Amino acid sequence: xxxxxxxxxxxxxxxxxxxxxxxxxxxxxxxxxxxxxxxxxxxxxxxxxxxxxxxxxxxxxxxxxxxxxxxxxxxxxxxxxxxxxxxxxxxxxxxxxxxxxxxxxxxxxxxxxxxxxxxxxxxxxxxxxxxxxxxxxxxxxxxxxxxxxxxxxxxxxxxxxxxxxxxxxxxxxxxxxxxxxxxxxxxxxxxxxxxxxxxxxxxxxxxxx
Numbered sequence: 379x380x381x382x383x384x385x386x387x388x389x390x391x392x393x394x395x396x397x398x399x400x401x402x403x404x405x406x407x408x409x410x411x412x413x414x415x416x417x418x419x420x421x422x423x424x425x426x427x428x429x430x431x432x433x434x435x436x437x438x439x440x441x442x443x444x445x446x447x448x449x450x451x452x453x454x455x456x457x458x459x460x461x462x463x464x465x466x467x468x469x470x471x472x473x474x475x476x477x478x479x480x481x482x483x484x485x486x487x488x489x490x491x492x493x494x495x496x497x498x499x500x501x502x503x504x505x506x507x508x509x510x511x512x513x514x515x516x517x518x519x520x521x522x523x524x525x526x527x528x529x530x531x532x533x534x535x536x537x538x539x540x541x542x543x544x545x546x547x548x549x550x551x552x553x554x555x556x557x558x559x560x561x562x563x564x565x566x567x568x569x570x571x572x573x574x575x576x577x578x579x580x581x582x583x584x585x586x587x
Contacts, residue, residue: 392530396493397537399520410520412517425549430556441502442488444502448505448510448511449482451481455514457517458518469523473517505549
């Protein structure tokens with residue numbers, strides 16, 4: 379079988395079905411909806427907020443909040459594994475361990491400002507951290523990784539990447555359609571104008587005296 383035949387007849391069909399499994403996992407496993415919905419809402423709200431107020435910048439404190447949120451999700455994933463009735467999957471244990479260590483390490487780096495602002499704010503952004511938490515919930519709550527054959531793992535990775543592109547594109551479209559607010563700039567200009575007016579009044583008052 380040629381590479382093209384393999385891609386067309388095996389890889390793409392499996393990728394299509396795997397992507398649907400990842401996309402509709404919350405509907406197949408409704409237990410995760412209780413944590414998925416608040417997660418999605420919080421990510422959307424924060425992205426829309428910074429889209430509306432583009433002059434406001436993310437700080438280290440917010441980066442730390444995002445990573446701590448991922449840490450809380452990791453704890454919930456541990457709880458979910460402990461409630462497994464048919465034995466705990468070693469793959470899931472390894473995955474949750476990686477996410478837990480990643481969230482702890484990232485939180486430490488954000489707390490002590492060990493990364494540059496540009497890097498820290500990107501890897502600790504609400505979108506990236508939220509998406510990482512989202513995928514972690516899907517993997518642990520569902521049986522997507524029950525098949526650990528190479529092609530299953532590869533299609534799972536590609537499905538996650540495609541979903542991230544779709545999610546990021548939706549966020550960009552919403553932020554593009556959202557009207558921006560520059561109230562902070564208007565307030566600053568008004569404050570400067572008032573200061574100049576007061577300074578002018580003081581100067582004129584001294585001249586009259």
